[in-house]
Amino acid sequence: MNTISYLEASTLALRQEMERDPLVWALGEDLGRGGVFGQYGDLQRRFGPARICDTPISESTIMGAAVGAAMMGTRPVVEMRFSDFALCAVDELVNQAAKARFMFGGQAKVPLVARLPIGMWRSSAAQHSQSLESWWTHIPGLVVVAPSTPADNHALLRAAIRCDDPVVYHEHKDLWGLKGEVDERAEPARLGEARILRPGNDVTVVTWSKTVHVALEAAALAGSPSLEVIDLRTLWPWDRATVFGSAQRTGRLLVAHEAVRVGGFGGEIAAEAAEQLGVKVRRLGAPRIPIAYAKPMEDQARITAAAIAAAARLLLG
Amino acid sequence: MNTISYLEASTLALRQEMERDPLVWALGEDLGRGGVFGQYGDLQRRFGPARICDTPISESTIMGAAVGAAMMGTRPVVEMRFSDFALCAVDELVNQAAKARFMFGGQAKVPLVARLPIGMWRSSAAQHSQSLESWWTHIPGLVVVAPSTPADNHALLRAAIRCDDPVVYHEHKDLWGLKGEVDERAEPARLGEARILRPGNDVTVVTWSKTVHVALEAAALAGSPSLEVIDLRTLWPWDRATVFGSAQRTGRLLVAHEAVRVGGFGGEIAAEAAEQLGVKVRRLGAPRIPIAYAKPMEDQARITAAAIAAAARLLLG
Amino acid sequence: MTQRPNLRDLERLKRHFHIMHRIRAFEEEAERANRDGRVGGAVHLSIGQEAVAAGVCSNLRREDPIVSNHRGHGHTIAKGAEPRAMMAELMGRAAGTCGGKGGSMHIADFKVGMLGANGVVAAGIPIAVGAAQALRLRGADAVVACFFGDGAVNRGPFLEGLNWARIYDLPVLFVCEDNGFASTTRTKSVTGGPGPGPRAESLGIPAHEVDGNDVARIDELAGELVARLRNGKGPQFLWAKTYRLKGHTAADPARYREAAEVEARWQDDPIARLRALLIELGVAAGELDALARAARGEIEDAVAFAQSAPFAPAEAAFGDVQDVGAPQP
Amino acid sequence: MTQRPNLRDLERLKRHFHIMHRIRAFEEEAERANRDGRVGGAVHLSIGQEAVAAGVCSNLRREDPIVSNHRGHGHTIAKGAEPRAMMAELMGRAAGTCGGKGGSMHIADFKVGMLGANGVVAAGIPIAVGAAQALRLRGADAVVACFFGDGAVNRGPFLEGLNWARIYDLPVLFVCEDNGFASTTRTKSVTGGPGPGPRAESLGIPAHEVDGNDVARIDELAGELVARLRNGKGPQFLWAKTYRLKGHTAADPARYREAAEVEARWQDDPIARLRALLIELGVAAGELDALARAARGEIEDAVAFAQSAPFAPAEAAFGDVQDVGAPQP
Numbered sequence A, B: 001m002n003t004i005s006y007l008e009a010s011t012l013a014l015r016q017e018m019e020r021d022p023l024v025w026a027l028g029e030d031l032g033r034g035g036v037f038g039q040y041g042d043l044q045r046r047f048g049p050a051r052i053c054d055t056p057i058s059e060s061t062i063m064g065a066a067v068g069a070a071m072m073g074t075r076p077v078v079e080m081r082f083s084d085f086a087l088c089a090v091d092e093l094v095n096q097a098a099k100a101r102f103m104f105g106g107q108a109k110v111p112l113v114a115r116l117p118i119g120m121w122r123s124s125a126a127q128h129s130q131s132l133e134s135w136w137t138h139i140p141g142l143v144v145v146a147p148s149t150p151a152d153n154h155a156l157l158r159a160a161i162r163c164d165d166p167v168v169y170h171e172h173k174d175l176w177g178l179k180g181e182v183d184e185r186a187e188p189a190r191l192g193e194a195r196i197l198r199p200g201n202d203v204t205v206v207t208w209s210k211t212v213h214v215a216l217e218a219a220a221l222a223g224s225p226s227l228e229v230i231d232l233r234t235l236w237p238w239d240r241a242t243v244f245g246s247a248q249r250t251g252r253l254l255v256a257h258e259a260v261r262v263g264g265f266g267g268e269i270a271a272e273a274a275e276q277l278g279v280k281v282r283r284l285g286a287p288r289i290p291i292a293y294a295k296p297m298e299d300q301a302r303i304t305a306a307a308i309a310a311a312a313r314l315l316l317g
Numbered sequence C, D: 001m002t003q004r005p006n007l008r009d010l011e012r013l014k015r016h017f018h019i020m021h022r023i024r025a026f027e028e029e030a031e032r033a034n035r036d037g038r039v040g041g042a043v044h045l046s047i048g049q050e051a052v053a054a055g056v057c058s059n060l061r062r063e064d065p066i067v068s069n070h071r072g073h074g075h076t077i078a079k080g081a082e083p084r085a086m087m088a089e090l091m092g093r094a095a096g097t098c099g100g101k102g103g104s105m106h107i108a109d110f111k112v113g114m115l116g117a118n119g120v121v122a123a124g125i126p127i128a129v130g131a132a133q134a135l136r137l138r139g140a141d142a143v144v145a146c147f148f149g150d151g152a153v154n155r156g157p158f159l160e161g162l163n164w165a166r167i168y169d170l171p172v173l174f175v176c177e178d179n180g181f182a183s184t185t186r187t188k189s190v191t192g193g194p195g196p197g198p199r200a201e202s203l204g205i206p207a208h209e210v211d212g213n214d215v216a217r218i219d220e221l222a223g224e225l226v227a228r229l230r231n232g233k234g235p236q237f238l239w240a241k242t243y244r245l246k247g248h249t250a251a252d253p254a255r256y257r258e259a260a261e262v263e264a265r266w267q268d269d270p271i272a273r274l275r276a277l278l279i280e281l282g283v284a285a286g287e288l289d290a291l292a293r294a295a296r297g298e299i300e301d302a303v304a305f306a307q308s309a310p311f312a313p314a315e316a317a318f319g320d321v322q323d324v325g326a327p328q329p
């Protein structure tokens, strides 16, 4: 066990997978100098420029080349820098990566991992702060992951790299520095398993990525109802058994996420729970506004611990 | 009143708006020859190639140029041929069109209409059949429209063109030939208004685009519960008053759409209804599979009248 | 005029003749079947362009991948796919190359290195360069051929993908089939500057113009270029000027061009040209007719096979989606 | 060496001197403020590249729009925006050009025809050609200048947008500020072929290479090119070779290059060069110092203004989103 950061955990995971399998490689801009956040560390020195591949600013081709390379049996890890820039590569991700296996009748799989760092960080405004994870849950063929801790960023990234499906992998920019214990020899995670981080009786709170920490904070607030906090970890497939088990116990389900509430993945979970279980549901997400630069306006798009506690109280009350 | 097709209704609407406002224009591939479905008719002969502008196969720039042109005070109508190809223009639609007004503090609006024909038509497989309307509902700044009849394609397209916001306008490829009465002198529709097409007592069915016709068929099936069928028409903003009013009356809400169920807009409406009204909810949508070419497999992605009736019966309990 | 082939051998030309006839017959059958509903969706015919597919693919090994566009039957046949499995795919049958999931627009046969047609213009270009990169990582010395049209050179991935091949020195042969049209639009009217070849050159890739209806010349040139690829000389660009004798799809009457123009172009039919060349080289007309008949027969057999082959069960729609979180019927 | 200016007049050069100093001072203040937290987010400095902004924009009228990239302060100042409103934007204040919603990366001032910086590389290129198309539809005879970096020439919209300008003959001056870097990467290492200029030529757009640190030459050349645009001669491409003297962002120590390299490039500082030229032309050092001081004073005033200006209320985040279906606080 070592205490390392969420960022270092990802470097470690990639290093281990690259050591294990010579067909794992990564491509993206500035990777040779560690990548925009430093998450590629010194991997280029270690593995050479063919496996830690510095690319031009060509998002369509970064993603598209990964599709071709994955179909030819390698395992590319695609770095998109900011999930916002992945919007320059949507045909490649959705029309190609997600569908190739199906369209071609199973002749090839597309084992790529697309890293799309999401979330608000600091004063980064509307084009560098988005969280669009719900989009990818809507696309058949894609697996969708969003780790919240260093240990999970280690265990889930390794699982994503070993997965034979295209995985959209969301790191949160505001978590890079978060420290935690990571067992380097742990097995990779199983994709699709949620984790109950804190037991509670009154309200089940389902969340993922950075909002996990906000929910834990809410649970610890004086006067908060007793919250059972579930870190979903994987959005597709999502762990219906764990979520439903908890919601049935508490009878109340709150889904909270940083992404915009309208059309967010909270709708999927809340609707399923309402439909299948008939429990009381509620959703929290950002208002339907772009993210502003100035802090007071930017903060309007943040989900706070107080908001989570208040929503939980409404469910109780 | 004339009986014309859904396709002709769109040609008429664009013609009328172009006659009314010299700053309305359209751009896209093959528009001079009427466009891929013929929906631009002879408009180039009528208005010339500067206003019905034939473009190269450059989706990013078709959309991006429209953003620039809209910011400079014109009203471009962007033709994407198939909504699938709009995936080559997502940065332009989401990072630019939707956000420009906000990012620049209201210095400019972006009054463009992006026409993204959706839906299954005939044996068109995974890259020419998608319905991704839910994506755009998640994006602040965008208005989202999906007409189901010739009269609405006339009235809503005109409204979309006059709207000062970027509008994602979804025609359904399988409706082009649908005939109906259109009053050429009617006022443009009001965006955000749903319509109750058929009153009923047991279950409120909210739907849009082609699935409206499937729902009407379901309501007419022998042995079907009494369905109140609501054509949502605009997905953002959606007409909460009409939907909630009906759902409160019937106590049961079914949302049905052709798009994939997981992450579809049905989740938004069902979750809202569960949360705000506590009515019983259910959703119908396509399974999470790409759309296959061969008919028997393709049909697995279709929502049928029988499925709607069955889901309604389940709600009745 | 057809150039005198700097002949490799006569047998090679006869093989081209056979393959081009096979493509032609396949597409004529596909056209007919699309019109009467046995084949659905949009069917893009490469009639008139067969020389490019035949000339290029005859220089590739089975393990050399190709990537195609929406107009992919010819490339697939020339790369060695079975007409039976191909026609079954067009008819949506389980025995199709893609089990009926793709149809004409997504035809693929990975066994013979055919990595897929594509419904999105220019989308194959990044896929091709990535495939080449993967082959290098795997230590294979295969080369990749990437087919696209003159309309594709106006999409961003053209620039990005060619630049990519150049900077990593990837063994990719880019083949631009310039048939004059992008759907109903004359490509020249929407293409700035001197065209595809100079665009490739500006990205550092040597471009070679060729008469796209002259299979002997294409074969020869492609042979030289593929040899350069195998010798590590980096990517090459082949600009083949040809003509789309049919409409954009089998359903397109192509009224945006004069009948006379099309008729004139039929005079330049690459198959007729090859036939004339072979006769000139002393091959007996009877031998050529026999080859053409054989090709036609293979395709008729493929149609018969496909028509009697079963559809995949409807639930097959739930297969081949993904391993983790796979959908349930 | 700085070329002898084919001088329009000395006053013009002095104006450049003033504006370039204003840009320099603005960015030095922005850098400082970013380091101590008064300015947030990523701040991209154009220090060392001021000659391009000044030389190009001095040939534009107020109603001629410009479109910029992430490194947009210089363009915005050169186009005539108020430093007070600009600095207020960087500090997120209500008095900012974008009311504090955009910050440095989205600075814009439509009043003076500055249509916005952009957080997405190359995204401004399609916007610029569309703006030109709209101006034509509206019967305006304005021209558009579009600024982007050498990294942007590897993204698809570069090809698409330049082709677009060519085929519609739009009056767009494309300005490629080639500063050698795309973030931490030397652009040459990821750019195939002979570079931006020849790429533009291959799309039919005349390209003109220029020493990007020589404001007199840039001014002169831009003047010629803008005249061509106004005369309906179609798009033009200016390839300005310069150097990014600072890191990619104000937070980037730029350890991927040697200090010696940067030091050598400081010898070519466009402001110092212009100063030397003006002295050579007989302008008194005192006069130049006064101009520099004036520029610095304007920026200090802007900082003081911005720092004391109020933030927009938090609820302003709900404004300027959309008319139909607008969000509620």
Ligand SMILES: Cc1ncc(C[n+]2csc(CCOP(=O)(O)OP(=O)(O)O)c2C)c(N)n1
Residues within 6 Å of the ligand: B029, B057, B059, B081, B085, B088, C070, C071, C119, C120, C121, C148, C149, C150, C151, C152, C153, C179, C181, C182, C183, C187, C244, C248
């Ligand atoms: C990105 C995208 N835009 C538009 C289309 C519609 N489309 C299909 S084929 C085609 C023309 C392609 O022309 P070209 O590349 O020259 O190939 P050709 O059809 O001539 O063989 C168009 C516009 C598409 N499939 N993909």
Ligand SMILES: Cc1ncc(C[n+]2csc(CCOP(=O)(O)OP(=O)(O)O)c2C)c(N)n1
Residues within 6 Å of the ligand: A029, A057, A059, A081, A085, A088, D070, D071, D119, D120, D121, D148, D149, D150, D151, D152, D153, D179, D181, D182, D183, D187, D244, D248
């Ligand atoms: C599409 C996209 N990819 C990546 C980035 C991250 N990024 C911001 S600036 C930059 C380098 C741009 O280089 P260049 O165009 O030469 O401009 P310069 O920074 O040198 O002025 C990169 C990679 C981005 N903003 N947008």
Ligand SMILES: [Mg+2]
Residues within 6 Å of the ligand: C149, C150, C151, C177, C178, C179, C180, C181, C182, C183, C187
């Ligand atoms: Mg063509």
Ligand SMILES: [Mg+2]
Residues within 6 Å of the ligand: D149, D150, D151, D177, D178, D179, D180, D181, D182, D183, D187
């Ligand atoms: Mg640069």
